[in-house]
Amino acid sequence: MAVLTAKDYRSEVEPTWCAGCGDFGVLNATARALAELQKDPAKVVGVSGIGCSSRLPLFLKGYNAHTLHGRAITFAIGVKVARPDLDVIVFTGDGDMFSIGSGHNPHVARRNLDITIIMMDNKVYGLTKNQISPTSRDGQYGSLTPYGNIDGHINPIMYMLTFGATYVAQTYAGNLKHMTKIIKEAISHKGLSFVNIISPCPTFNKFDSYKYYKNHLIDINEDLGHNEIDNFNKAMEMAIHWDDNYRDPNNTKAHIGVYYKVEKPTYHDRVKEVQERLGREDSIQNLINVCKPKAI
């Protein structure tokens, strides 16, 4: 097969995002990562829910599925269990994954399905025009909270670590190089990988801008020396550290880098064990005949 370049992973459909949307960067980085890995586009399945970020798979070449709000993970699990030979990537957003779809996160992670979840975190509902999300900052204005956010927020990194994800990282839509590296690692990781991408929404979230992040990003691996990435406690400490800073947006650093990476048997590894143990029955008739009265 000829060597594929990033543009070979792009579909004919043109993105519909606003100018300056961080999701453009995520799309480019994903195409680059797939090209660097020389993945067969026919065997990459991108699955998404609903939201600005969830349009992404439609702009990629592949057997992609744009599904329901909050339900991408469920569909992706079906694809992966049915066809372990496929690379399955979920593209989602903070509202899609951590509000309406949050019930699926523990279960995909604890089973360590070999799926990659890429969450574009813009801290706002963009497609419905500016409502606060589970990752919105305190006081952030939304059309349904014109008085400013009083709801508190969640830390997706801490959650996914707790649920048992075996690869957890954060990156930034303004840093193509770092993003490409992380997405590549996440796709190559055997097991459930979760990548949170800080993806600015220039239309509805004026605070979390490129300008803001220019001065507030810090690389946890290089700048903070977080190197024991197979150490769960250290990963958790790092995630908490980020969360503490997050509560004080004027004096904060936003993390990028790998929090956690560990090798564990995947769901499919365990499935294969069971399948081998139970063996195979070629005759459907035999499976019916067990309902006959047993011969004595």
Add this chain to the structure above:
Amino acid sequence: MANERFDLVIKVGGEGGEGVITAGDFLTETAARAGYWAVNYKSYPAEIKGGYAQSTVRVSSERVYSTGDSFDILCAFNGEAVEKNMVFLKRAKEESKPKVLVYDSTDYQPVEELENVIYYPVPLSELAKDVMKAYITKNIIALGVLSELFEIPEKSIKDAIKAKFMRKGERIVEMNYKAFDLGRQYVRENLKKVDPYKFPAPQEPQDVVIMEGNQAVAKGSIAAGVQFYAAYPITPATTVGNYIVNDLIKRGGWLYQAEDEISSLGMALGASFAGKKAMTATSGPGISLMSEFISYAGITELPIVIVDVQRGGPGTGMPTKHEQADLFICAFGGHGDFPRAILAATTVEDNFYLAVEAFNLAEKYQIPVFLMTDGALAIRSEVFPTPKVEQREDGKIIVRGQIPYGVEEIEVVNRWIYNPEEDKEGRFKSPTGRFLRYKTDTPDGITPMAIPGDPNAIHAITGLERTENTDPRFTPEIRVKQMNKRFRKLQTLLREDAARYYKDMRIDSDNADVAIISWGLTASIAREAAKRLREQGYTVNEFYPRLLWPIKAEVFEEFASKAKRVIVPETNYHGQLAFILRATTNLKDLISYVAYRGEAFIPKEIEDFAKMAIEKDIKKGWFTPSDVYGTVVGAI
């Protein structure tokens, strides 16, 4: 089969955990081993532990589809079982045949002698505790009692006992034989038979299976080639998963226990998109949760089978009770307009074959297909002729048997997969070479699918309205074309396949006294009522469609035109099938006859109502058994 007609209903009742259900299973298996037919309706306690349980076994020389109006013999493991059935025992005085009460005299003493009831006291608990020194043998002692009293073939019943216990070793088999013999001996030494009931001599057993309703769904789905099953526990659907899991793994597939019903259907659709035959089974609340994905399956045209083992609704309703009140949600649930099909089983045997058919319709038309059953069918077991599955060298699979709705055989259908070799002229390719997954100009509305891995037909799917090559687009022209394409599939289904499911029709007369249209479990009960009406000289036309959506109006209209009145018995409040028929056909004068008490009809209730409708010249309206009897009667 049998030379003389034989038909006997034995009910075993008692505390859950005392082997009541097992005793019923033994009687069912005994019937099969002795060469007779049986249907066994089980009623588990609603409580987690303990509570009242019963098993009603009807054994017959002919195929039977209901457990009849009432029992002939009640074997009561405790006083509660007698009390629960007192209403039936008291009715014995109005009946020609006596009722027999075999009861545990350790636990119960009758306070009054009921007319036309024959009493056989047996100290079942005492015998189990004091003689056998093992209380768990109580149900086997009871079987011995029944065997001796009613000449239930000893060898057949002992074989059934052995088949059950041989895995646990010879000693356990011997202990149970001893308990069985003790029951027989007790009868010989202490009781004098005065009732007329006896089992005929055993005959050459037929080639039969014994399956529970949910088991039949599982086995049928395996025959259809299911490869992925998403499960979320819900009464009474859970056991479809229990029954299918090992078979599925042995056939190379997998059962995934989802975190909720929304996930179940999402996962099953993901597996279907990935190229596998996929299903999920649930009950009413699960269907409510799945509604959004059902609609998504409609627009993305993904084949999927959804089994709805109905229970009493609404809300949490009555999870362990029988009801057929989900027809509306299966026919109309989910937002927007999209094509779908509904098949409904009338018996356990139906469940097996209709599971195959459900996959066929789903795969052929790329639509969501519902297989509707209910909680009573789920746990009822039936003896029926063994289905035969032929797996041909060329990969074709043919299912045969005595298919109850009158088709000869079912060939397993697989979805149409795009093959560039068959598309040399590029019918399903755009000028730039893109795959046209949703081409709008095929005459039947069906277009080829492509599965991940095939480089020739890479495409995305979306729940948005889209162009032929799946790009989101909402222009009126595209919208109308895509909508028409999707609904053309239903027209094709009505033209090519509907007739298969409309064969269970009997026309006695072009101007019958009464016609009955019924579905699901109620159909199997209406069938018996119709038979009795006919025996009394009435002309009765019957129609038990297995396809409930879409509706081929002319078939129903022609059927109805041949009778003076049409009764639609069903167990829901609205009269949901009648409601749908009034909306989709020119039939406005249908008589809804409904029960919504959580119990199935008994044949007599349909028989009596039909006679009332004939006498009073009723042509339309909405009636319940209270209109016949003036009171709410439970048909436990």
